[in-house]
Amino acid sequence: MSTLQIISLVALAFCFVMMLGHFVRIIRLGKPKDFSVPSGSVAKGVAYANTVAMMPANKESAYMHLPTYTAGILYHLGTFLSLLLFVLSLFNLNAYYPQWLNLLLAACLLVSGICGIVLLIKRFVNKNLHSLANPDDYLSNLFTTLLHLATVIYLLHGCSCACGCTLAPYIYYITATVLFVYMPFSKLKHLVYYFAARYHLGFFYGWRNVWPPQDK
Secondary structure (H helix, E strand, C coil): CCCCHHHHHHHHHHHHHHHHHHHHHHHHHCCCCCCCCCCCCCCHHHHHHHHHCCCHCCCCCHHHHHHHHHHHHHHHHHHHHHHHHHHHHHHHHHHHHCCCHHHHHHHHHHHHHHHHHHHHHHHHCCCHHHCCCCCHHHHHHHHHHHHHHHHHHHHCCCCCCCCCCCCCCHHHHHHHHHHHHHHHHCHHHHHHHHHHHHHHHHHHHHHHCCCCCCCC
């Protein structure tokens, strides 16, 4: 394992411990307390909150912004793929990827990276979004998007058909390190809080028999 890999691994461990702290804090707060008489199923409400309720037609305004919603989905999928590839790279498993797989993964992450750039630009130019945004919104998007693009460069670095960039490993692992150190202090910690938020929503509306909606 190279020095760069070790540094980025330490950053990942730091991120994991900090995120675990957020998770423990949520668990210690306990379940929601509701003193009303339940009229529905909390389990069904939570299941609905994490599945059908996430569809654009069931969200408050996402159905009116389908291109942005789609870009957000692709962006999140690309982020999860980037994180998975990073873990695999620590074991040097990327050295065994066939060239076609490197190109396919790079193409997917290029698309998700472009989605991240588009979302970042939209936050800048859209007056409503800009008025609600703070510096962390921009930095979180920027660092995450840079990881997508750095992963593309790193994957292409392993392709004989591409011009090898000797700086690719440095760009890749430095970008990952910055992201992992920043993540626990930013909005990116919603990676943990998302599940608690959806559980609370599902609990509240499931308890009251609002979710899932009843057929009339």
